[in-house]
Amino acid sequence: MSSAVSPLAPTVFPAMPEIEGVRLGTAAAGIRYKGRTDVLLATLAEGTTVAGVFTTSKCPSAPVEWCRDHLKGKAARALVVNSGNANAFTGKTGRQATALTAAIAAKALGCRPDEVFLASTGVIGEPLDATKFDGVLGTLAREATPGHWHDAARAIMTTDTFPKIATATVRLGKATVTINGMAKGAGMIAPDMATMLSFVFTDAPIAAPALQALLKAGVGSTFNAVTIDGDTSTSDTLLAFATGAAARRGAPRISRASDPRLKAFTRAFNQVLATLAEQVARDGEGARKLVEVVVEGATTDAAARRIAMSIANSPLVKTAIAGEDANWGRVVMAVGKAGQPADRDKLSISFNGIRVAHKGARDPAYDEAKVSEAMTRPEIQIKVALGLGKGRDRVLTCDLTKEYVAINGDYRS
Amino acid sequence: MSSAVSPLAPTVFPAMPEIEGVRLGTAAAGIRYKGRTDVLLATLAEGTTVAGVFTTSKCPSAPVEWCRDHLKGKAARALVVNSGNANAFTGKTGRQATALTAAIAAKALGCRPDEVFLASTGVIGEPLDATKFDGVLGTLAREATPGHWHDAARAIMTTDTFPKIATATVRLGKATVTINGMAKGAGMIAPDMATMLSFVFTDAPIAAPALQALLKAGVGSTFNAVTIDGDTSTSDTLLAFATGAAARRGAPRISRASDPRLKAFTRAFNQVLATLAEQVARDGEGARKLVEVVVEGATTDAAARRIAMSIANSPLVKTAIAGEDANWGRVVMAVGKAGQPADRDKLSISFNGIRVAHKGARDPAYDEAKVSEAMTRPEIQIKVALGLGKGRDRVLTCDLTKEYVAINGDYRS
Numbered sequence: 001m002s003s004a005v006s007p008l009a010p011t012v013f014p015a016m017p018e019i020e021g022v023r024l025g026t027a028a029a030g031i032r033y034k035g036r037t038d039v040l041l042a043t044l045a046e047g048t049t050v051a052g053v054f055t056t057s058k059c060p061s062a063p064v065e066w067c068r069d070h071l072k073g074k075a076a077r078a079l080v081v082n083s084g085n086a087n088a089f090t091g092k093t094g095r096q097a098t099a100l101t102a103a104i105a106a107k108a109l110g111c112r113p114d115e116v117f118l119a120s121t122g123v124i125g126e127p128l129d130a131t132k133f134d135g136v137l138g139t140l141a142r143e144a145t146p147g148h149w150h151d152a153a154r155a156i157m158t159t160d161t162f163p164k165i166a167t168a169t170v171r172l173g174k175a176t177v178t179i180n181g182m183a184k185g186a187g188m189i190a191p192d193m194a195t196m197l198s199f200v201f202t203d204a205p206i207a208a209p210a211l212q213a214l215l216k217a218g219v220g221s222t223f224n225a226v227t228i229d230g231d232t233s234t235s236d237t238l239l240a241f242a243t244g245a246a247a248r249r250g251a252p253r254i255s256r257a258s259d260p261r262l263k264a265f266t267r268a269f270n271q272v273l274a275t276l277a278e279q280v281a282r283d284g285e286g287a288r289k290l291v292e293v294v295v296e297g298a299t300t301d302a303a304a305r306r307i308a309m310s311i312a313n314s315p316l317v318k319t320a321i322a323g324e325d326a327n328w329g330r331v332v333m334a335v336g337k338a339g340q341p342a343d344r345d346k347l348s349i350s351f352n353g354i355r356v357a358h359k360g361a362r363d364p365a366y367d368e369a370k371v372s373e374a375m376t377r378p379e380i381q382i383k384v385a386l387g388l389g390k391g392r393d394r395v396l397t398c399d400l401t402k403e404y405v406a407i408n409g410d411y412r413s
Numbered sequence: 414m415s416s417a418v419s420p421l422a423p424t425v426f427p428a429m430p431e432i433e434g435v436r437l438g439t440a441a442a443g444i445r446y447k448g449r450t451d452v453l454l455a456t457l458a459e460g461t462t463v464a465g466v467f468t469t470s471k472c473p474s475a476p477v478e479w480c481r482d483h484l485k486g487k488a489a490r491a492l493v494v495n496s497g498n499a500n501a502f503t504g505k506t507g508r509q510a511t512a513l514t515a516a517i518a519a520k521a522l523g524c525r526p527d528e529v530f531l532a533s534t535g536v537i538g539e540p541l542d543a544t545k546f547d548g549v550l551g552t553l554a555r556e557a558t559p560g561h562w563h564d565a566a567r568a569i570m571t572t573d574t575f576p577k578i579a580t581a582t583v584r585l586g587k588a589t590v591t592i593n594g595m596a597k598g599a600g601m602i603a604p605d606m607a608t609m610l611s612f613v614f615t616d617a618p619i620a621a622p623a624l625q626a627l628l629k630a631g632v633g634s635t636f637n638a639v640t641i642d643g644d645t646s647t648s649d650t651l652l653a654f655a656t657g658a659a660a661r662r663g664a665p666r667i668s669r670a671s672d673p674r675l676k677a678f679t680r681a682f683n684q685v686l687a688t689l690a691e692q693v694a695r696d697g698e699g700a701r702k703l704v705e706v707v708v709e710g711a712t713t714d715a716a717a718r719r720i721a722m723s724i725a726n727s728p729l730v731k732t733a734i735a736g737e738d739a740n741w742g743r744v745v746m747a748v749g750k751a752g753q754p755a756d757r758d759k760l761s762i763s764f765n766g767i768r769v770a771h772k773g774a775r776d777p778a779y780d781e782a783k784v785s786e787a788m789t790r791p792e793i794q795i796k797v798a799l800g801l802g803k804g805r806d807r808v809l810t811c812d813l814t815k816e817y818v819a820i821n822g823d824y825r826s
Binding site: 060089357 | 506
């Protein structure tokens with residue numbers, strides 16, 4: 001694990017307000033490393049609804065299967081997250097570990113096991129010893145407090161160099177409601193979805209189906225538009241919890257995502273997702289540059305997404321950015337290999353607003369010195385105009401550095 | 414450019430016999446670097462047939478378009494290859510450069526421009542000054558000789574650390590015929606196709622349509638089964654030329670690829686393609702390990718190919734191999750993200766013949782020390798048994814090292 005904080009980390013972390021109905025506690029359960037905080041318990045008030053979006057992997061982790069199975073209950077009383085071990089590809093033992101963890105948490109909180117949601121991150125293929133949660137979760141259930149959002153975000157980190165948090169407050173009817181989110185993920189990040197773990201909490205009273213619709217609509221341009229290395233985790237999990245506590249302060253109960261009263265909330269909710277997703281890109285393993293890829297003029301938005309992802313996942317584009325080289329030839333290559341409609345002779349490419357290629361050839365006004373200067377900045381925008389239609393998209397990624405190789409070349413050791 | 418030869422390079426290079434009807438010449442035309450051999454002319458006897466397979470990029474280079482257009486003539490008298498400049502994404506100028514190059518070669522050889530085949534490799538987006546070929550090609554046309562295969566292979570290199578050549582001799586009817594091939598490519602290598610440039614020559618008398626069918630069938634398990642970085646070049650070109658000179662020695666004229674007399678030839682031809690493709694993987698930029706990914710028990714061969722490519726292109730798998738870490742969790746991840754049918758609980762994974770995972774969990778007999786020892790070898794086989802059907806496939810790749818990032822982080826400078 002790298003210890004230096006990413007140079008792209010936010011310089012200011014927001015103060016995180018409390019959310020009525022949510023209490024947090026963290027502990028060191030010794031899952032993988034001794035003395036490292038590695039378990040988070042979030043307790044949720046009675047009446048909390050839940051929604052979730054998960055990895056598309058055909059080999060999902062045991063906790064992902066657990067959560068998928070129990071979303072249909074629509075109710076959540078606890079979230080247990082551990083780092084250090086992903087409980088993925090652990091066979092029957094893995095399923096037993098999830099059941100045992102949920103049972104321990106349920107006993108500690110006096111709820112049903114199917115109201116306990118789980119997420120695990122870390123090494124794949126190692127059996128998770130869930131008995132380590134025994135005692136720990138009981139203590140946490142008693143001692144959890146409404147604050148400690150930073151500590152919670154820190155407890156779920158693996159190769160992350162900084163904790164990822166975001167918050168928003170917004171009016172819902174006559175009440176002010178809060179949305180708090182946290183995320184972890186720095187590698188093995190690719191759609192769908194683009195984070196390993198993220199959890200969003202609100203006190204707004206939103207029914208589970210509406211929350212699910214909101215979450216599904218929100219991930220498209222946020223978590224699903226981030227890629228670090230094109231590798232999709234077996235554990236990707238995004239869960240949203242709505243305690244509904246704001247109903248007592250006059251917030252209307254929302255049963256449909258299309259409810260017009262939810263407009264401002266939806267915007268704020270998506271903003272929280274976008275902020276968390278951007279932080280994931282900013283903490284890309286070994287990243288020195290945040291890269292925004294904008295594709296416009298594609299035949300469709302879906303084609304634009306494919307082309308943007310082809311650019312964002314190209315090792316040659318990413319190493320060029322690491323080398324501060326405006327190598328638009330490699331961008332052309334990545335456009336060409338995406339398999340989507342593209343006409344070489346209509347293509348324009350810009351780096352940080354400076355057009356380097358136009359109509360299928362180098363821009364006549366190309367000025368190497370000017371472009372080189374722009375490439376030294378920590379934030380790089382690659383913009384591709386295809387000139388074919390109105391399809392557009394935007395994805396975030398980071399550069400590919402030797403540090404990425406170093407981090408991943410000896411992660412297990 | 415890296416100067417050290419890949420540790421995976423073949424230790425013995427074959428002696429390359431002459432091929433009747435083929436003469437080779439190389440020169441330094443100063444395309445990009447002064448004093449570096451950067452142009453290859455192959456002259457081809459009258460009656461030579463030609464076949465080709467090219468990049469699937471939607472933004473192909475000007476020479477790729479030139480070759481595609483002129484394959485229909487079925488006849489070739491010359492091949493001109495330059496390194497240093499890919500003549501890709503060079504707009505109208507690029508098309509003019511190909512036409513001018515062909516005209517210069519045609520004049521030097523006394524043939525038609527449409528009998529001249531072209532390939533360029535190197536930087537994308539820089540205009541290629543074809544006037545530099547003037548004079549050079551005339552001299553080469555006069556001085557070309559039947560030998561010099563090693564020099565020819567060396568002339569077309571860019572970031573390659575060794576020239577790639579292969580040869581086979583085989584009976585066709587009563588005659589012995591020869592197949593010689595050369596290739597270049599070390600990065601931006603991915604199907605389809607998996608090399609930037611490769612040229613295969615034979616004196617067998619094979620009609621163009623039969624040669625085309627042979628080539629198309631041959632690339633599937635050879636060049637299209639190699640990936641270095643998942644990036645597909647705009648210039649990928651594989652051309653095959655058959656001078657037919659062996660007809661005078663009694664070789665039968667072949668008009669169909671399915672001709673039973675072509676059986677041994679086809680095997681030898683595919684072996685040449687396979688040897689060249691493997692050398693490309695062995696020269697992967699920064700490579701320290703040759704990695705063979707074998708997938709079996711998939712629902713179909715196509716599904717096996719997708720899964721094998723997902724593994725072979727995964728940065729996390731490739732960095733793990735670089736770190737000599739038998740991180741089969743990442744292999745599970747790559748299987749899972751391939752989007753093909755897979756059942757976690759039926760999966761088995763081996764590294765160099767040692768089974769590490771079985772039926773969705775760590776192999777009970779797993780011995781870390783034994784596996785770690787196996788991972789220190791320069792050649793690593795990752796085998797995945799899906800347990801679903803009879804689909805199988807094999808692809809070659811290499812590890813992802815800091816050296817890859819170094820090579821590609823400052824290629825243009």
